[in-house]
Amino acid sequence: MGLLEGKTALVTGGGSGIGLASAVRLAAEGAHVFITGRRKTELDAAVEAIGSAATAVIGDISDLADLDRLYETIRSRGRGLDVLFANASVAEFVPLEQVTEEHFDTLFGINARGTLFTVQKALPLLNDGASVILNGSTNVDVGAEAFGVYAATKAATRSFARTWANELKGRGIRVNTVTPGPTDTPGLSGLAPDSEQAAGLRRHLATQVPLGRLGRPEEIAAAVAFLASEQSSFITGSSLYVDGGLNQI
Numbered sequence: 001m002g003l004l005e006g007k008t009a010l011v012t013g014g015g016s017g018i019g020l021a022s023a024v025r026l027a028a029e030g031a032h033v034f035i036t037g038r039r040k041t042e043l044d045a046a047v048e049a050i051g052s053a054a055t056a057v058i059g060d061i062s063d064l065a066d067l068d069r070l071y072e073t074i075r076s077r078g079r080g081l082d083v084l085f086a087n088a089s090v091a092e093f094v095p096l097e098q099v100t101e102e103h104f105d106t107l108f109g110i111n112a113r114g115t116l117f118t119v120q121k122a123l124p125l126l127n128d129g130a131s132v133i134l135n136g137s138t139n140v141d142v143g144a145e146a147f148g149v150y151a152a153t154k155a156a157t158r159s160f161a162r163t164w165a166n167e168l169k170g171r172g173i174r175v176n177t178v179t180p181g182p183t184d185t186p187g188l189s190g191l192a193p194d195s196e197q198a199a200g201l202r203r204h205l206a207t208q209v210p211l212g213r214l215g216r217p218e219e220i221a222a223a224v225a226f227l228a229s230e231q232s233s234f235i236t237g238s239s240l241y242v243d244g245g246l247n248q249i
């Protein structure tokens, strides 16, 4: 028996990286997993990898009509929602003096606003005892250069998790943040302008991590499965660091 037999889960940004690994893991634990994202090719490949335990709905979490369509699809399955992993985010290096309105609005529009409405619009579907997991970042605790707007969006996410844990406790709904350190994903490599610089970035980040390497998406997914399941039944409002010790020692 898996940890999530008979449960229904949603992973936003489930077509790649940490979201994909989490969708695979939640399905392996017995859940039916809905995934969403903007790119059809990635979602189709994810469904092919996971099989009949996955349903893809194309959409943008910053578009409220797309969220309505997503939740209508989940509602029509008739089993509510037991696990929501609000994972979709975007990141970009931009130093303070070069921050534009567009950069600010895009990152806050997806990472903070999109996450809020992803969770708000899920509320009528969430079953009592559901688990909501937000994807944070170790960057909330440090001042990494040129990452100020991204880090601020993740600080908002961390704050949301505390508030929502309080607001939803009456329904037995737990809300936590999973906080990955640098993890080897297309999103991480995409921070660099080309593949050579991406390899340099990955090498540099690995040297910063006490365990001496980047995280693997599957290692973040293991923490997501834990937070999603009854194994974490007394944990809410928390942030679970999966960072190879980066922010700990």
Ligand SMILES: NC(=O)c1ccc[n+]([C@@H]2O[C@H](COP(=O)([O-])OP(=O)(O)OC[C@H]3O[C@@H](n4cnc5c(N)ncnc54)[C@H](OP(=O)(O)O)[C@@H]3O)[C@@H](O)[C@H]2O)c1
Binding pocket: 012, 013, 014, 015, 016, 017, 018, 019, 036, 037, 038, 039, 040, 042, 059, 060, 061, 062, 087, 088, 089, 090, 091, 110, 114, 135, 136, 137, 138, 179, 180, 181, 182, 183, 184, 185, 186, 187, 188
């Ligand atoms: N990798 C790391 O080192 C690291 C560290 C700390 C935290 N994180 C967090 O982990 C999460 C996943 O990142 P990742 O590294 O796995 O990056 P990734 O491979 O780029 O995955 C991000 C996913 O989010 C989706 N997405 C982005 N904007 C979206 C939108 N507006 N609507 C719907 N889906 C959207 C993307 O799909 P589409 O482009 O197709 O929409 C993509 O599938 C993010 O929250 C990130 O901040 C990552």
